[in-house]
Amino acid sequence: MRILGLSFDYHDAAAALIVDGVPVAAAQEERFTRVKHDRRLPENAARWCLERAGLSAGDLDAAVFYEKPFRKFSRILAGCLGTFPSSAGLFRRATAAWVDERLWVGPRIERAFGLTQDKVLFCEHHLSHAAAAFYCAPFDEAAVLTIDGVGEWATAAVGRGRRGQDGGWDLSLDAEMRYPHSLGLLYSAFTAYLGFEVNEGEYKVMGLAPYGRPRFADQIRAMVRPFEDGSFRLDLDWFVFQSDPTRAFARRFEEAFGPARAPEAGDPAADPRLCDVAASIQLVCEEMVLALAREAHRRTGSRHLCLSGGVALNAVANARVLRETPFERVWIQPAAGDAGSALGAALYAAHALGRPKRYEMKRVDLGPEHSPAAAVEAFRRAGLAHEEIGDESKLCGRVAGMLAEGKVVGWHQGRSEWGPRALGHRSILADPRPAAMKDTVNEKIKFRELFRPFAPSALGRLAGEWFDLGGSPAPDPYRFMLATAPVRADRRGRLGAVTHVDGSARVQTVFPDQDPLYHRLIESFGAATGVPVVLNTSFNLKGEPIVETPEDAVATFLASGMDALVVGTFLVPNRNAAAAPRRKVWAVSAKQSDAWAW
């Protein structure tokens, strides 16, 4: 059975193709269009998925959209009714967008891919999240918890996946929390208050939090009325996202926490008050995630938890779920946000319509790969001299040596990763030892805020010696850089560039079965320096999508201060005569006008 999953119209449009229950291709539209968070119908991504599998749209058994558009529109109308007469602006903008295109998802998919109406299906938003986690996890039975901003009505859901009587695997959601009572929207309101872009800047809030003290936590807890079962109700007097199309928080926010930071103004880490607000919302978010996870355990009694939804990208909260809940194993979908729902919707349909074999996601390189000829052509166009190093161990040795010398290297290998994390296929790599490397990469390479931390990639078998991963083998989420861990106190001096101010790091454990080349590179760096860890950050500049093609990689290399570039077996050892870093003009961000759930 061949099923195409699609998510679009809100943010992070994506397509995923499942053949007989196994994902063969998945990619976000932004990687093709170079529009960050591109939300348009992912025609490029979908056509590439089909091409990769050697299929045409006519070969599909179904195309599945990741949510129920009519139900979502009913929620928006109900929200407008519930907040009348202050929702006139929201009604005007939302209704125009919905009548113009969002209500016609089915016909648009039919038209784009030449499908008949009966082949276009619709999964529920949180069921798509749940399926993206459970149907990729290594469990026959698990509790499932999804938490995000909002889908149709649901903002969080709890359920269970298990083996059915007929030998297949069944997934159901037993209960849901409903809009406007949303942990994701609460966190996003603070993201906006702190001057970051909603649906993009949540990572920055998480990164800013360790600079502060959670002295506002009690005030934030007062905004949230928690129940004993982990659920909660927001005090809506603090928010306006339910009636205002452009704003999330009410004036009371500024009375309680001081003036909001203007978007992208100044260095927030230099303002202790803003750091304290970030620390406070992060702490409350962790507490709420823990309460929801404990409720999932109480309801199911399961030893396993599958976690998904945008909030499941909060690596600090995830670390606490690993350590402080009764679950023995936790599995988190690497593309936990809405993009991952394209995969989830397709997997849900695959298991609902047939009984495919079980799939376990061990690696995330589901995106496009590019030929050596494409790399050579990109170098030629840019006038970059390069050398080919066919022997992988020589290539890794050479690059490890460059990293050890303090050079920053762009690393473009094989198929691109599924999800927001670069895990060694589209990465910028550097030496994790000198603390100054963090500022160098932030300032000169990625042109981003200095307070933001970098993640380490560590050899899986040795990672426990450097990081307190809470058990051996390391919990699954570390494979995909989905949780933080304390850097061992006696090692912090040797990991200055990847140890955050609170002594933590969002570590990725790398195993040979997952990525042999990247594993070998880290091994080579370890042999050269005694530190089996490299600094790994996504191969992009601030505000741009991660690079996809060799051409993108070359453009980003030239636009940044990177010292060297590797594409496949080709090494560009220096910038040659290339000019100083120059900004590109082609990468743009999608409009965030609909960030508030309409």
Place this chain on the structure above:
Amino acid sequence: MNKTTDSGALARVRRRFAEAVRAGARVQAAVLLTAVYFLVLGPAALLTRLLGVDLLCRRRAAKTGWTERAPRDPRELLRSQG
């Protein structure tokens, strides 16, 4: 040469006309939707409040934020958009 200049000028006129039409459509849509908001949603909002319908789950008496879901057939669930 003249032909190119003419077609360039025509294209500019066409673009400006299209922009003007779009701007007009935006104003028209805004006026219409505002009218719908106050004339249709207004009475409906009043009615829901009179009937005590709690659209945004604001009631303080609630003991839980969870809404239990009834089991549904997965195949049926996939068919509907609502």
